Amino acid sequence: MVATQQTAGLSTSGRAVQAVALLLGFYLLAAAIVLGLLGLDLALYLGSDHLRPALFKIWALTAVVIYPVLRVVFLTRRPKGGESGGLLVGRAEQPALWARVDRLAERTGVRGPAEIRLTAEVNAAVREDTRLLGLIPGKRHLEIGVPLLIGLTEAELDAVLAHEFGHYSNQDVRLAGITVAGRTAIVHTIGTLHERADRQQAEDAAELRAEAEDRLARGKQPKDRSAGDGGVQRVLARLFTRYARLYFRVSESVGRRQEYAADRAAAEIAGRDATASALRKIPTLVAAQNFYLGAYATLGWDAGLLPAPGQVYGGFAKLLADPGRRAELAAMGLALPEREADPYDSHPPIAQRVAAIEALPADGRGTEGAGPALDVLHEPERTLAELEAVTLVPEAATKRRVDWPELVAESHLAHAREAAQPILRALTGSGLPGTVDALLDAVDRGEGRQLAERLPRSAAATAATGRAAREFLRPALRAGTARLVVLALAESGLARWELSWSAAPALVLPEGMAETFDAALDAVVADTPDTAPLRSLLVAAGLAPVAG
Incomplete structure (x- = not known):
């Protein structure tokens, strides 16, 4: 020994x-x-x-x-290792955490930390304020990331802390x-x-x-x-x-x-x-x-x-x-x-x-x-x-604090408004109101291509002519129409985004609409456009036509 x-x-x-x-x-x-x-x-x-x-x-x-x-x-002066970020927690505020740390330090046979800080990182670390290139010991600090507290069991947390105290027992923090x-x-x-x-x-x-x-x-x-x-x-x-x-x-x-x-x-x-x-x-x-x-x-x-x-x-x-x-x-x-x-x-x-x-x-x-x-x-x-x-x-500190369902709903509504901006600019740039009805009326008048040409396009789409140009414009107009419809439904309270912790938030359309929505959008941008299916869906959903 x-x-x-x-x-x-x-x-x-x-x-x-x-x-x-x-x-x-x-x-x-x-x-x-x-x-x-x-x-x-x-x-x-x-x-x-x-x-x-x-x-x-x-x-x-x-x-x-x-x-x-x-x-x-x-x-040149180098930045000194100063006080770490995070939340300093004393024995009075967190007695159970301190008791656990003290017990593990005693079992490891080392002097425990003088302070504990909670941090936002997935990490735990020890630090000691040594002098003379680490040869003279000093005040010890322990940092624990709250994601570890959230994601680990008590036994696994003990393993993480014992690992850090293992550095103390090997005098690693002094060498550090x-x-x-x-x-x-x-x-x-x-x-x-x-x-x-x-x-x-x-x-x-x-x-x-x-x-x-x-x-x-x-x-x-x-x-x-x-x-x-x-x-x-x-x-x-x-x-x-x-x-x-x-x-x-x-x-x-x-x-x-x-x-x-x-x-x-x-x-x-x-x-x-x-x-x-x-x-x-x-x-x-x-x-x-x-x-x-x-x-x-x-x-x-x-x-x-x-x-x-x-x-x-x-x-x-x-x-x-x-x-x-x-x-x-x-x-x-x-x-x-x-x-x-x-x-x-x-x-x-x-x-x-x-x-x-x-x-x-x-x-x-x-x-x-x-x-x-x-x-x-x-x-x-x-x-x-x-x-x-x-x-x-x-x-x-300037942000509004809301619960999770409201956060998802309002955030995605804001995203939907941003996503609909190109088609809205195309409508207003053509002298039309920024509404779904104005868009569908323009398509009925044969102005769908002119609207699509106002939407952002790739260099290849801009250079294309004839049939190729129409094929490039078709998906742009379809996507713009879909975004404007979703925005109109959401702002009317007829569509919403639901929180899910296992997948991306899901858009919930009015009952019976999801099954035929894609087909109705396809009809709007077909070679012979037909806006009737989409208009019928919107009326059935409760979205009243807006006068142009």
Whole structure:
């Protein structure tokens, strides 16, 4: 046992030395460029019997190279890792969550966090405010994404938290202070150099354009010249990028070993099956939340609408509770994609991590803690509403909060109005009212093609003539007619969109209309147009004709 601990300690120290050496190497590379150029300048000066004009040119070139190295690498302030976003929750506000975290920290044998923050991401993370390149410990922080609380069971949440505490027990968070510092320095330097090079390239291009315009104004042909690619700053960025590849490959290989060790710690604390299940779920939760935010939570953003307080994030639970969605996500979890490990990624492929956990001996704890993890929160709806207040963009405060059925109905009505704009503009541009009756009357008068020609068309449709032109115009007029009819029905309260958590919101037409609607639209755009079937459907639905 003593030998094992010593080996682990030596391994940790070795990794720390390696990370420090690579971080110092980054600065040494920059210093070598500066000192090497200065040394070359000095050698040229000492080898010359007097100050030649060529020396001044060489020194000027040296300054052009040295300045961005000194400016960007050594003198530019880098953003410090400050307070994370999210909702800070104290022991009084969330006693059950804190009790769970304390218990897991004790079982893992580590000092627990000083603060817990809830975030909106599908992620959990630990962070420690270390000093002296991570060698002196400090205040610990734990971040828990509420989508994990919504999508995981209590046992799976324990596995995720035990994984994070496993990093503490391996002193990984201290090492992270070293590796993250190096990563931040290198990424910042490369990004700044590229940014300066882009700016220089844009300025060169602007000068060339101005010069070309001036020559054209004087009746001369512009010179055949192109802007450079950013000069010496681009060259330096590429040089540091080469070093970055080495640094990331070495430092992230350390990260992968840390992940496997933290997974094993999670399996010991929370159980093999719960740990494997949590690993399988996390990628599917990422995909599901991205879909949910786009298709549901922000559905009414452009219409000035948001779900009721607490439901921007809380509605994710409704999606996951749908039987069809559950089956879909379960299938995704069973079919984890196989891919080769990225040498620059600190996390091994999820399939490899799951395989490593499932290869462990069964421990008989597969069914423990099957309740939803969200139950650990006190007053979850209020807590989620508070999280929205601190994480949503300021513009969210201007949105009207509505329940889900109203959100779907009003959002799709707004979309329907937007979709009908081309046909409405075609009607009003022809001097006609923007109504279904005006459209059908125009078709009866043989003016359907003229209306269709006012609708947006592709280049091929615009260039077509004769029969081909009519065939291009037919679907455009049909689609415009359908959109105008749906809008008229919806604005009259005769059609609506219904919420579904297993599929896209469905348009519900008046009773008996759906079966013959397509055929009636086809008749409107036939070679011999006939608007009677569509007019009859609209009257039967209760949409009274509008006088033109």
